[in-house]
Amino acid sequence: MTTAISIVDQPSDDVRRAILAPLDVFSRERGFPFEPRTLALALLHDDHVVGGLVGQLNWDWLYIQILGVPTFLRGGGHGRALVEEAERRAVAAGCRGVWVDTFTFQSPGFYERLGYEKIGELPGYPGDQSRLFLRKLLTDR
Template sequence: MQIEIAQPKQDHVEQAVVAMLSENAQITGFPYQPQPLVLKVCDEGQVVAGLVGHTNWDWLYIETLAVAAQLRGQGWGRKLVTEAERIAIERQCRGAWVDTFTFQSPEFYERLGYQPFGQLPDYPVGQRRVFLRKLFAQ
């Protein structure tokens, strides 16, 4: 199994919203031009792990990372994040950020060098949404 770059699919509503954001960004001076970053790991034609994110404004945002239960603990999550960071650096990014939940092991990202920079308590109730970032070496 190996990591592959996948082609993202964007529906017409998402395209319209991004177009409106891009138009507004022309006025503010901060063009919204996210570059999708989608990685997958397949086994016998089935996706068994993947990362969905994008780069924009010199940052990588990791939206979703998932690894099938039978592959957890084998390093695929780390490999996907590392590959996403490599691509982000090629795209001239300064760093990466992610948000996750206390029940989804923010420690995983901390082991990869990410540092917490914010949290939303009781989201969901009794848990926290945690925001982490990692600055790349300049």
């Protein structure tokens, strides 16, 4: 029997499931089944999707993976509205908090104004910038 490592340029859903399967088994054995659910909110302008929010609900937390608002709509409260709607849906799904990662050249101040606190930093990624990790607790449990 041979074991090898292979690069997969565009993993199919089946390949992704196969890669995640050992993690799920390991986590499930410890009482934490890996069952992420996608949360996607589209930002529409003239009936076209121009941005939005994509997140993942898992283990009582929402992870905001992507938040995109086009330049011509920035400053109009759309980013805030997307995050607040995601938070409402996270509470309804039983989540106790939200976490997000962003970069110093992107939007840490935006999240801080929404009540997020910095919980980690990866300096030097990319270049002389940092990747920041923030969270916001939604409930006291």
